[in-house]
Amino acid sequence: MGKIEFTAKQNELIRAFKQNKLKRLNILEGSVRSGKTWISLILWAVWVASRPKDYLYMMCAKSLQTLKRNCLLPLQELVGENNFKFSPSTKEGILFGRKIMLEGANDMRSEGKIRGITLGGAYCDELTLFPKDFFVMLLSRLSAPGAKLIATTNPDVPTHWLLTDYLKNEKLDLLRMFFHIDDNTTLPADYVESLKKEYTGVYYDRFIRGDWVVANGAIYKVFSDAPTAFYAAEMPSFEYVNIGLDFGGNSSQHALVCTGITHEMRELYALKSERIPAADMTPQTLYKRVYVFCEGMLKRYGKISAVYADSAEQTLIAGLREALRPLGIVVKNSRKREINDRIRATTMLMGGGRFRLVSEECGSLVNAFKGAVWNDKIIGKEERLDDGTSDIDTLDAFEYSFERYIPQLIRSEK
Ligand SMILES: Nc1ncnc2c1ncn2[C@@H]1O[C@H](COP(=O)(O)OP(=O)(O)OP(=O)(O)O)[C@@H](O)[C@H]1O
Numbered sequence: 344m345g346k347i348e349f350t351a352k353q354n355e356l357i358r359a360f361k362q363n364k365l366k367r368l369n370i371l372e373g374s375v376r377s378g379k380t381w382i383s384l385i386l387w388a389v390w391v392a393s394r395p396k397d398y399l400y401m402m403c404a405k406s407l408q409t410l411k412r413n414c415l416l417p418l419q420e421l422v423g424e425n426n427f428k429f430s431p432s433t434k435e436g437i438l439f440g441r442k443i444m445l446e447g448a449n450d451m452r453s454e455g456k457i458r459g460i461t462l463g464g465a466y467c468d469e470l471t472l473f474p475k476d477f478f479v480m481l482l483s484r485l486s487a488p489g490a491k492l493i494a495t496t497n498p499d500v501p502t503h504w505l506l507t508d509y510l511k512n513e514k515l516d517l518l519r520m521f522f523h524i525d526d527n528t529t530l531p532a533d534y535v536e537s538l539k540k541e542y543t544g545v546y547y548d549r550f551i552r553g554d555w556v557v558a559n560g561a562i563y564k565v566f567s568d569a570p571t572a573f574y575a576a577e578m579p580s581f582e583y584v585n586i587g588l589d590f591g592g593n594s595s596q597h598a599l600v601c602t603g604i605t606h607e608m609r610e611l612y613a614l615k616s617e618r619i620p621a622a623d624m625t626p627q628t629l630y631k632r633v634y635v636f637c638e639g640m641l642k643r644y645g646k647i648s649a650v651y652a653d654s655a656e657q658t659l660i661a662g663l664r665e666a667l668r669p670l671g672i673v674v675k676n677s678r679k680r681e682i683n684d685r686i687r688a689t690t691m692l693m694g695g696g697r698f699r700l701v702s703e704e705c706g707s708l709v710n711a712f713k714g715a716v717w718n719d720k721i722i723g724k725e726e727r728l729d730d731g732t733s734d735i736d737t738l739d740a741f742e743y744s745f746e747r748y749i750p751q752l753i754r755s756e757k
């Protein structure tokens with residue numbers, strides 16, 4: 344395997360393996376970047392190499408794509424191409440002469456595919472992201488003598504099936520090992536420091552502390568604790584200037600937010616936000632207001648890459664397209680990425696000091712950030728409270744304006 348050094352925490356796991364103390368289920372949990380996946384792959388490789396050649400083994404992640412990126416390529420790097428070959432198209436690999444099936448847990452056909460087979464071992468990366476049905480089926484297939492599961496996960500809500508039914512289930516033959524980000528002594532200190540800043544609120548508790556916690560209270564606490572820290576001092580030049588538009592219903596208001604992204608995707612600036620009362624408004628008067636807003640931003644910043652409008656309102660979008668044509672501005676559909684992904688992106692930019700706003704122009708957005716809270720009535724995955732007590736429309740418009748750039752703005756996945 345070349346020259347490798349384990350962290351103290353990783354050594355603990357390898358020691359357990361050498362002393363035959365692995366259990367039927369072996370689950371590594373904890374913070375991001377704590378070294379779980381890396382050591383789990385080494386453990387998987389040495390364990391599989393010690394097992395019968397005629398058993399069938401399986402490796403899975405949320406999707407085949409993430410499996411390849413997070414596990415198959417790193418594993419190949421660790422053990423060398425001679426010892427591990429794989430093909431995503433045939434969904435098979437060979438590890439030290441043992442046949443490994445490769446699966447994406449979110450692939451609907453996967454559960455059917457593993458029904459009826461006998462597995463000598465299974466590897467799962469990021470278990471909380473698996474559908475429970477898939478995992479239940481997988482465990483039922485681990486029926487060869489001495490079969491084991493080796494898996495990693497970050498924490499999630501305390502009601503997550505993985506915690507309640509498995510990790511906390513004392514009847515199971517289970518080894519549960521906790522990894523903290525500080526356990527990964529191979530990471531540069533300044534990198535760890537900046538990661539710790541990027542995760543705020545519930546994300547800090549889960550992905551840095553490694554706790555299974557619910558989200559409650561203020562969503563943008565990092566902002567509302569010190570709003571002035573986010574006020575833009577001077578204006579940089581922007582690579583992209585975009586406008587997000589959320590159409591209000593009869594009782595609510597339309598919301599407009601203009602944002603700019605600086606060169607190399609370094610920072611996100613909120614440049615202007617506006618609310619337009621929906622009552623007594625015809626489509627024409629709405630188009631006029633949006634036109635004036637866009638014209639102002641175009642004059643001020645010299646460009647508008649696009650207006651991203653709420654894709655639920657195709658008729659209004661068609662009318663708006665016509666109305667903005669004289670300005671040469673295109674109107675596109677909002678992508679509607681998952682709301683929690685948009686929230687996480689915003690809070691990471693805020694925590695990392697990469698979000699700024701023009702305070703005099705963004706009154707409604709400032710209030711929207713201050714008012715947004717998690718819905719504490721939800722038991723499963725967290726949700727932004729949307730009961731009319733806070734300005735969700737402005738947050739939607741803000742997010743529509745930059746959501747297509749989230750993968751470039753936020754390089755980490757969670
Ligand atoms: N012993 C080691 N030697 C060298 N590099 C290591 C070692 N352990 C971990 N790393 C590196 O540290 C980084 C984080 O490790 P890893 O991906 O295993 O974390 P993780 O706990 O799985 O994080 P996440 O929850 O974000 O998936 C990776 O780049 C990995 O290659």
Ligand SMILES: [Mg+2]
Nearest residue numbers: 379380381495
């Ligand atoms: Mg990992």
